[in-house]
Amino acid sequence: MTEVTDGVLHTLFHSEQGGHEQVVLCQDRASGLKAVIAIHSTALGPALGGTRFHPYATEAEAVADALNLARGMSYKNAMAGLGHGGGKAVIIGDPEKIKSEELLLAYGRFVASLGGRYVTACDVGTYVADMDVVARECRWTTGRSPHNGGAGDSSVLTSFGVFQGMRASAQHLWGDPTLRGRTVGIAGVGKVGRHLVEHLLADGAEVVVTDVREDAVRALLEKHPTVRVAADAGELVRTPGLDVYAPCALGGALDDATVAALTATVVCGAANNQLAHPGVEKDLADRGILYAPDYVVNAGGVIQVADELLGFDFDRARAKAAKIFDTTLELFARAKADGIPPAAAADRIAEQRMAESRLSRSVTAVA
Numbered sequence: 001m002t003e004v005t006d007g008v009l010h011t012l013f014h015s016e017q018g019g020h021e022q023v024v025l026c027q028d029r030a031s032g033l034k035a036v037i038a039i040h041s042t043a044l045g046p047a048l049g050g051t052r053f054h055p056y057a058t059e060a061e062a063v064a065d066a067l068n069l070a071r072g073m074s075y076k077n078a079m080a081g082l083g084h085g086g087g088k089a090v091i092i093g094d095p096e097k098i099k100s101e102e103l104l105l106a107y108g109r110f111v112a113s114l115g116g117r118y119v120t121a122c123d124v125g126t127y128v129a130d131m132d133v134v135a136r137e138c139r140w141t142t143g144r145s146p147h148n149g150g151a152g153d154s155s156v157l158t159s160f161g162v163f164q165g166m167r168a169s170a171q172h173l174w175g176d177p178t179l180r181g182r183t184v185g186i187a188g189v190g191k192v193g194r195h196l197v198e199h200l201l202a203d204g205a206e207v208v209v210t211d212v213r214e215d216a217v218r219a220l221l222e223k224h225p226t227v228r229v230a231a232d233a234g235e236l237v238r239t240p241g242l243d244v245y246a247p248c249a250l251g252g253a254l255d256d257a258t259v260a261a262l263t264a265t266v267v268c269g270a271a272n273n274q275l276a277h278p279g280v281e282k283d284l285a286d287r288g289i290l291y292a293p294d295y296v297v298n299a300g301g302v303i304q305v306a307d308e309l310l311g312f313d314f315d316r317a318r319a320k321a322a323k324i325f326d327t328t329l330e331l332f333a334r335a336k337a338d339g340i341p342p343a344a345a346a347d348r349i350a351e352q353r354m355a356e357s358r359l360s361r362s363v364t365a366v367a
């Protein structure tokens with residue numbers, strides 16, 4: 001058979017970024033639904049990951065995003081110690097224009113047709129109220145609202161987990177698991193960033209923030225007047241005496257210019273896909289900057305929605321998210337022992353966990 005040499009099929013079957021178990025294209029013309037559900041791995045259990053609703057420029061871009069995000073969820077779920085593999089779905093289109101009850105119900109029927117191989121939740125462009133609708137057609141839905149038996153806003157445990165990652169970074173670097181007396185810069189004080197400010201102030205840290213939305217900064221200052229403000233992320237990363245930089249806005253925050261300008265010695269934040277390109281993790285290590293991998297420290301949200309599948313118990317979920325402290329510390333130790341950056345060590349551990357699980361399943365099948 002002739003191998004395809006480019007495009008989605010090439011990525012899926014032949015490239016390093018591929019290797020997904022299953023990709024499902026869904027269409028419901030009546031409601032305008034066009035969706036891609038990508039299951040990267042079920043080695044550790046049913047694939048779990050959110051639904052992104054986004055006006056992609058091209059359909060190929062949507063498929064590529066679904067593949068990429070699903071793969072990321074396999075690594076995140078493996079490092080969080082969850083009994084879940086990685087999957088993600090994207091719905092193509094502007095949610096402001098095409099999102100409707102009919103469309104979400106049609107989407108729920110497609111997810112249900114996978115019989116539990118993929119469990120869906122919120123992501124950019126979808127909210128707890130949307131998951132309430134999807135759940136009417138699909139029992140493999142999580143991230144619902146509390147009055148529908150759900151866990152609600154996942155940013156509460158996401159920020160708690162990032163704070164645990166920061167405490168572990170402080171322990172590793174300064175021998176004390178506290179941010180007391182340290183200066184922490186947060187780029188993005190949305191749902192996660194503003195909760196993170198509260199953890200840090202309670203711990204005795206000094207906090208500097210920036211956000212493109214003036215109203216977000218104003219609301220934060222009304223509540224916490226001691227917080228300082230930087231004009232933008234460029235100014236924030238250059239703040240004299242900054243100890244920790246926490247990207248909590250968009251992906252790609254750690255590009256070459258940012259890494260070169262950073263005054264902080266730790267990077268630990270909630271944003272997904274912080275490394276702008278492969279190799280940035282090494283540049284950070286070469287500059288003596290400790291990078292707490294994004295998908296390890298921001299797993300509190302997925303821990304929360306995974307717990308919802310058991311009947312949500314906030315204290316149990318919080319206790320699981322607290323383990324991000326130990327996971328991050330162990331990861332730094334492994335990176336040091338193997339002589340590789342923490343991001344590479346995290347990938348290695350996650351891949352090992354998936355491989356071991358696949359192996360034990362095939363041994364059980366043979367027995």
Ligand SMILES: NC(=O)c1ccc[n+]([C@@H]2O[C@H](COP(=O)([O-])OP(=O)(O)OC[C@H]3O[C@@H](n4cnc5c(N)ncnc54)[C@H](O)[C@@H]3O)[C@@H](O)[C@H]2O)c1
Nearest residue numbers: 154155158188190191192211212213248249270271272301
């Ligand atoms: N919410 C969760 O549970 C969760 C879980 C895992 C990862 N994350 C990731 O964490 C990040 C933050 O999530 P959130 O839920 O707080 O999102 P959010 O949209 O509530 O907040 C993001 C904030 O960043 C600001 N922002 C955007 N561009 C900026 C820029 N260039 N400079 C400074 N500020 C900027 C926005 O104005 C907004 O206030 C995202 O990358 C998200 O994917 C969130």
